[in-house]
Amino acid sequence: MVFVMASLQTRVFLMALLCLLALGATIIPMAQGEVSCGQVVSNLTPCISYVLYGGATVPAQCCNGIRNLYGMAQTKPDRQAVCNCIKNAVRNSGFTYSHFNLNLAANLPKNCGVNIPYQISPDTDCTRVQ
Secondary structure: OHHHHHHHHHHHHHHHHHHHHOOOOOOOOOOOOOOOHHHHHHHHHHHHHHHHHOOOOOOHHHHHHHHHHHHHOOOHHHHHHHHHHHHHHHHOOOOOOOHHHHHHHHHHHHHOOOOOOOOOOOOOOHHHOO
16 A cells, blocks of 8 residues: 555656756756756656665666756756755655655666766755865
8 A cells, every 4th residue: 555655756756856847947946057957856856756665777878867867967067956956856856855855866876877966865965065
């Protein structure tokens, strides 16, 4: 039953988030960088199922999205914008993340062969991202 509830919450969250952020919606500012929250969501959507439920390997589409975001976020303001978008999406998802989920999310870049200059965590201070 918990699995079904999480799945329903995830679907509702994704629908709402994608409606607001898809294609870089103009109602949401770009948080000092050129990378929009819409671009972040679009690139990381293929990772959601893996972060919620795990799996043997990270899906290729997820790794492609992480690599794409890494390539887009070449300046400090862009990296801070990506960090803030991720934190806000997690904070506003309505889903309670366990240590298991947070660990999967934190290890995504490493498992995809991407070295980002900060940790994916709800505790990351995005203002300190270089």
